[in-house]
Amino acid sequence: MNTKYLIIGNSAAAIGAVEGIRKTDKEGLITVCTKENVPSYARPFIVYYAGGHTPKEKIYFNNVKYLENLGAQILYGTEIVKLEARKNKAITKNSEAVSLGFLVHIIGMP
Numbered sequence: 001m002n003t004k005y006l007i008i009g010n011s012a013a014a015i016g017a018v019e020g021i022r023k024t025d026k027e028g029l030i031t032v033c034t035k036e037n038v039p040s041y042a043r044p045f046i047v048y049y050a051g052g053h054t055p056k057e058k059i060y061f062n063n064v065k066y067l068e069n070l071g072a073q074i075l076y077g078t079e080i081v082k083l084e085a086r087k088n089k090a091i092t093k094n095s096e097a098v099s100l101g102f103l104v105h106i107i108g109m110p
């Protein structure tokens with residue numbers, strides 16, 4: 001597949017990245033890859049969810065379709081395992097190649 005922007009990660013930093021890109025580029029295809037299979041959620045609330053104090057839907061960021069509404073496509077369950085910078089490619093765990101224009105590499109800090 002081809003994309004103009006590839007964002008690795010679908011969490012707080014990814015939201016900021018998509019918002020930032022959309023300020024200057026309203027149309028370019030943005031692809032967000034996450035190795036997880038769930039919408040982006042606020043890590044600090046994990047403990048409240050795990051402790052049974054907060055329902056699951058409350059730990060997701062405001063609107064689970066927020067990034068789609070900004071025109072980004074989200075690839076869930078898609079782990080990037082290799083970057084081929086000279087070829088402008090990222091390789092997924094399933095050996096699929098993603099051709100990209102710009103890479104935003106967001107692996108969060110715990």
Ligand SMILES: Cc1cc2nc3c(=O)[nH]c(=O)nc-3n(C[C@H](O)[C@H](O)[C@H](O)COP(=O)(O)OP(=O)(O)OC[C@H]3O[C@@H](n4cnc5c(N)ncnc54)[C@H](O)[C@@H]3O)c2cc1C
Pocket residue numbers: 008009010011012013014033034035036042043044045046047078079080081106107108109110
């Ligand atoms: C229990 C807990 C409590 C916290 N409490 C606070 C707090 O009170 N205050 C505070 O400021 N911060 C807190 N933090 C830290 C805060 O949650 C993080 O700083 C923040 O989530 C970082 O956001 P991020 O978008 O950079 O990355 P993350 O939220 O870590 O997300 C990383 C994203 O990258 C994806 N990813 C990673 N590797 C790959 C790969 N190879 N291919 C594809 N996708 C990949 C993941 O699936 C995920 O979507 C807490 C964290 C935890 C775990």
